[in-house]
Amino acid sequence: LNSQLSGLPTTIFTVMSALAARHDAINLGQGFPDTEGPADLIEAAAAALRDGRNQYPPLTGVPELRAAVARANARFYDLAIDPATEVIVTSGATEALAASLMALLDPGDEVVVLEPLYDTYVPMIRALGAIPRPVRLTPPHWSLPRAALEAAFGPRTKALLLNSPMNPTGKVFTPDELAVIAGLVARHDAYALCDEVYEHLTFGARHVPLMTLPGMRGRCLRIGSAGKSFSLTGWKVGYITAPAALAGCVAKAHQLLTFTTPPNLQRAVAMGLDKDTDYFAALAADMRGKRDLLSDGLRGVGFDVLPCDGSYFVVADIRPTGFAGDDAAFCRAMTERCRVTAIPVSAFYSTEGAPDHLVRFAFCKREDVLAEAVARLRAGL
Numbered sequence: 001l002n003s004q005l006s007g008l009p010t011t012i013f014t015v016m017s018a019l020a021a022r023h024d025a026i027n028l029g030q031g032f033p034d035t036e037g038p039a040d041l042i043e044a045a046a047a048a049l050r051d052g053r054n055q056y057p058p059l060t061g062v063p064e065l066r067a068a069v070a071r072a073n074a075r076f077y078d079l080a081i082d083p084a085t086e087v088i089v090t091s092g093a094t095e096a097l098a099a100s101l102m103a104l105l106d107p108g109d110e111v112v113v114l115e116p117l118y119d120t121y122v123p124m125i126r127a128l129g130a131i132p133r134p135v136r137l138t139p140p141h142w143s144l145p146r147a148a149l150e151a152a153f154g155p156r157t158k159a160l161l162l163n164s165p166m167n168p169t170g171k172v173f174t175p176d177e178l179a180v181i182a183g184l185v186a187r188h189d190a191y192a193l194c195d196e197v198y199e200h201l202t203f204g205a206r207h208v209p210l211m212t213l214p215g216m217r218g219r220c221l222r223i224g225s226a227g228k229s230f231s232l233t234g235w236k237v238g239y240i241t242a243p244a245a246l247a248g249c250v251a252k253a254h255q256l257l258t259f260t261t262p263p264n265l266q267r268a269v270a271m272g273l274d275k276d277t278d279y280f281a282a283l284a285a286d287m288r289g290k291r292d293l294l295s296d297g298l299r300g301v302g303f304d305v306l307p308c309d310g311s312y313f314v315v316a317d318i319r320p321t322g323f324a325g326d327d328a329a330f331c332r333a334m335t336e337r338c339r340v341t342a343i344p345v346s347a348f349y350s351t352e353g354a355p356d357h358l359v360r361f362a363f364c365k366r367e368d369v370l371a372e373a374v375a376r377l378r379a380g381l
């Protein structure tokens with residue numbers, strides 16, 4: 001058995017969702033909306049299913065979706081992208097990450113990653129025989145330690161992996177931070193793998209793709225997800241924008257992993273990406289209201305709530321609640337006593353000595369559900 005995979009524990013999202021179900025708890029752990037995505041997209045996918053769009057589509061994605069991804073890059077970021085050679089459609093951002101890492105890495109290559117981090121990054125890097133070089137951001141603002149970042153780059157650095165807006169922190173990297181990152185990537189002749197699945201979920205702060213910075217167009221692979229942009233997480237449709245030379249190699253990895261992604265869902269997502277700007281503004285405004293509702297509620301029951309400028313998630317400091325135990329024990333106890341579930345932030349670290357006083361709450365839920373969660377915490381904490 002592969003030594004990395006056989007030792008890999010079941011993901012914290014599945015573990016906590018199962019615990020929530022066992023206790024009939026409100027699940028503010030795993031990040032998925034509890035409402036359906038846009039009805040017109042669902043209808044378009046159903047129509048495509050009925051219309052006989054059910055055989056293998058082209059390997060890199062249906063032309064309509066590749067064209068829509070290129071148009072979205074132009075509309076939102078002023079990026080000129082060739083849909084024929086610079087877009088690859090994947091089965092979710094998860095596959096996009098795996099395919100991109102496969103395309104970039106040889107055994108022994110190093111990848112600079114920023115902690116806390118999404119749970120697929122490090123095991124995937126290691127499974128490819130490559131070496132993660134973690135750099136820790138510092139709460140509460142998750143500031144970028146510039147000296148440590150610089151020290152993490154070296155002669156074996158092949159890539160940096162950047163997630164902005166960031167899960168679990170809710171951080172949106174600033175233009176100054178992006179400029180520092182771009183400088184290091186260029187100086188070390190490296191690539192940047194940019195996980196931007198929350199690109200349309202920002203609350204005031206502007207999301208700037210690293211790819212738009214000077215010198216970065218030819219070095220970045222930019223990943224988006226229909227799951228997040230259209231509240232359809234189960235569809236698993238992702239897309240990569242990258243220069244043709246990189247995209248061509250990613251296509252080879254995609255060929256080995258899944259080969260294609262369901263064509264009916266792709267056609268509906270193409271329609272989604274062409275939605276007017278009001279749709280994207282309303283999605284962010286709705287999520288911002290939920291962030292505020294949950295953040296205020298958590299503060300009201302005794303947590304310190306950290307700043308959040310984007311994503312589905314808000315992080316809370318459990319120390320003011322007086323709980324005697326770490327973040328994992330807290331999440332278990334809160335599920336059992338209050339019937340509300342969250343994710344311990346220590347699960348987003350790959351090395352020893354992670355902070356153990358922070359928990360992540362997902363606010364991508366109906367407002368009555370968030371209010372009920374706060375009421376349960378008020379009664380049970």
Ligand code: PMP
Pocket residue numbers: 031091092093094095118163166167195197225226227228233236237238
């Ligand atoms: N990256 C990040 C930061 C995520 O939070 C997620 C999960 N929501 C993914 C990637 C995976 O996205 P998908 O469901 O499209 O595979």
Ligand code: GLN
Pocket residue numbers: 011013014029030031032167
């Ligand atoms: N990305 C979501 C989260 O961070 C869930 C993904 C998953 O369950 N694998 O909660």
